[in-house]
Amino acid sequence: xxxxxxxxxxxxxxxxxxxxxxxxxxxxxxxxxxxxxxxxxxxxxxxxxxxxxxxxxxxxxxxxxxxxxxxxxxxxxxxxxxxxxxxxxxxxxxxxxxxxxxxxxxxxxxxxxxxxxxxxxxxxxxxxxxxxxxxxxxxxxxxxxxxxxxxxxxxxxxxxxxxxxxxxxxxxxxxxxxxxxxxxxxxxxxxxxxxxxxxxxxxxxxxxxxxxxxxxxxxxxxxxxxxxxxxxxxxxxxxxxxxxxxxxxxxxxxxxxxxxxxxxxxxxxxxxxxxxxxxxxxxxxxxxxxxxxxxxxxxxxxxxxxxxxxxxxxxxxxxxxxxxxxxxxxxxxxxxxxxxxxxxxxxxxxxxxxxxxxxxxxxxxxxxxxxxxxxxxxx
Ligand SMILES: [Zn+2]
Ligand SMILES: [Zn+2]
Numbered sequence: 001x002x003x004x005x006x007x008x009x010x011x012x013x014x015x016x017x018x019x020x021x022x023x024x025x026x027x028x029x030x031x032x033x034x035x036x037x038x039x040x041x042x043x044x045x046x047x048x049x050x051x052x053x054x055x056x057x058x059x060x061x062x063x064x065x066x067x068x069x070x071x072x073x074x075x076x077x078x079x080x081x082x083x084x085x086x087x088x089x090x091x092x093x094x095x096x097x098x099x100x101x102x103x104x105x106x107x108x109x110x111x112x113x114x115x116x117x118x119x120x121x122x123x124x125x126x127x128x129x130x131x132x133x134x135x136x137x138x139x140x141x142x143x144x145x146x147x148x149x150x151x152x153x154x155x156x157x158x159x160x161x162x163x164x165x166x167x168x169x170x171x172x173x174x175x176x177x178x179x180x181x182x183x184x185x186x187x188x189x190x191x192x193x194x195x196x197x198x199x200x201x202x203x204x205x206x207x208x209x210x211x212x213x214x215x216x217x218x219x220x221x222x223x224x225x226x227x228x229x230x231x232x233x234x235x236x237x238x239x240x241x242x243x244x245x246x247x248x249x250x251x252x253x254x255x256x257x258x259x260x261x262x263x264x265x266x267x268x269x270x271x272x273x274x275x276x277x278x279x280x281x282x283x284x285x286x287x288x289x290x291x292x293x294x295x296x297x298x299x300x301x302x303x304x305x306x307x308x309x310x311x312x313x314x315x316x317x318x319x320x321x322x323x324x325x326x327x328x329x330x331x332x333x334x335x336x337x338x339x340x341x342x343x344x345x346x347x348x349x350x351x352x353x354x355x356x357x358x359x360x361x362x363x364x365x366x367x368x369x370x371x372x373x374x375x376x377x378x379x
Contacts, residue, residue, distance in 0.1 A: 003112055007112075007290040007361050007364060009107075009108070010360045011361075013107050014101060014104035014360055015086040017033070017100035018084070018100045021076075021093040021100070022073075022074065022093070023074060023076055023077060023133075024137060025051070025052060025074075027073050027074055028052065028129075030073050031050075031052045031128070034054060034128050035054060036356070037346075038110060041110075041111045042114065043111060044056065044057045044370050046056070046127075048144040051130075051140075052130040053130035054128050055125055055126065056126040057126070058072055058120065058376060059120075060118075060120025060123060061120065063122070064120070064122025064123070064291060064376075065152070066122060066154070067123075067153065067374045067378065068124070068153040068329075069156075070129055070141075070154070071102035072132035072308070074130060075099060075347060077093060078092075078349065079091065080351060085245070093285070096350060097132075102157065103268065105360060105363045105364050105367060108364035109367045109371065112364060120372065120375060125146060129247060133147040134333050137330060138290070147329070152299075152335060153333045153334070154337075155335065156337075157339055157340075159317070160346060160353065161342065161343075162315060162341035163313075165341060166341035166358040167303070167304075167340060168314070168317040168338070168339035169295070169300050169304050169314055169316075169338050170295060170297065170300065170317035171295050172294065173256065173277050174319055174339075175319075175326075176255055176320065176321040177257075177260050177327075178253060178323030179264070179286065179288050179289050180251050180287040181287065182284070182287075183205075183208065183283070183285075184245065184282065185208070185235075185246045185280060186244060186281055186283075187199035187242075187243070188338065199278060199279045202236060204282070209233070209248070211270050212267060212285065213228065219263075220262070224256055224259055225254075225255050225321060226255075226259050228251075228263065229249075229266060231245070233248045239247075254292065255292050256292070257292075258290075259313070264286055265283060272284070289310050290323055290325045291327045293324050293326055293337045294327065296336065303338055303370060306366070306379045313341075326338065341359060342354075343358070343359065344356060
């Protein structure tokens with residue numbers, strides 16, 4: 001198929017994907033659809049044992065490095081309220097993070113690169129990653145041997161509020177390390193009328209909730225973005241009994257590895273110290289999530305150059321304390337994460353989120369050029 005027709009297909013693919021969202025680890029129909037579209041254009045699919053998601057490959061006819069492009073394919077448990085003619089056909093499910101946009105773009109990129117493989121000096125692997133919204137999606141790809149020879153990786157994400165035709169590229173940490181914690185407080189239950197005979201875990205927990213906010217305000221550098229949120233508290237089951245124990249959980253978001261470590265230590269000291277001072281005991285359980293997404297300056301400079309050469313606009317990324325498991329690839333492979341202006345007024349994960357389809361073709365053209373130039377530059 002000619003390039004113009006392939007580009008028209010990107011819009012059709014995007015609308016199909018938008019109408020047919022699937023949750024993390026359940027992207028069976030999505031995977032099937034991607035496979036069919038790639039097979040129609042004779043794009044190679046690498047044989048790796050993935051339940052959902054897949055990896056395609058375009059091997060150029062000339063020798064050169066291997067680079068990777070990564071998109072994610074899963075949707076969210078949100079009831080769509082966008083009013084689009086191609087809204088979700090599945091009640092309670094929606095592509096509200098633009099992963100349908102990413103997938104359609106990478107399908108287009110794979111097909112266009114395949115059409116021009118005579119000119120390619122190296123190999124491009126296109127990763128259709130499952131389950132970005134749930135823990136572990138990136139590991140499904142990392143556990144396969146598919147990245148072993150990859151020298152460089154690019155990731156993309158929709159950016160609502162940034163106009164179509166603008167690519168937002170910033171160096172440094174652009175998305176946060178996302179950690180989760182649980183706190184269990186053990187006191188002594190008693191009659192509500194005899195508090196002197198017990199140790200009230202609710203009072204201990206209240207003190208902990210108040211104190212952990214001082215980590216950000218008193219222990220962190222005020223110029224660093226950090227966050228501690230306690231998002232759930234459970235204790236007791238009636239009005240006239242002081243309960244024996246309580247449970248809390250929450251999240252810590254950081255852009256800097258040292259801040260991340262320091263918050264964990266401080267949280268542990270506060271939780272244990274406060275509990276002890278009330279005669280109670282507490283346990284902190286820490287679940288480390290993906291680290292921060294960090295873009296090296298030279299890669300950003302290069303990505304901006306390519307965009308400008310195509311006549312696109314470039315802008316800065318607004319840093320976010322949201323997380324993104326693209327950082328797991330960056331632990332072993334140099335890579336950068338680029339935001340694509342997709343217009344609209346609602347943020348990602350909003351029921352009325354819209355990624356403007358006008359942004360599809362310019363993004364495909366940009367990523368194709370970025371991939372070609374990466375092969376020339378990162379030999
Ligand atoms: Zn998301
Ligand atoms: Zn997303």
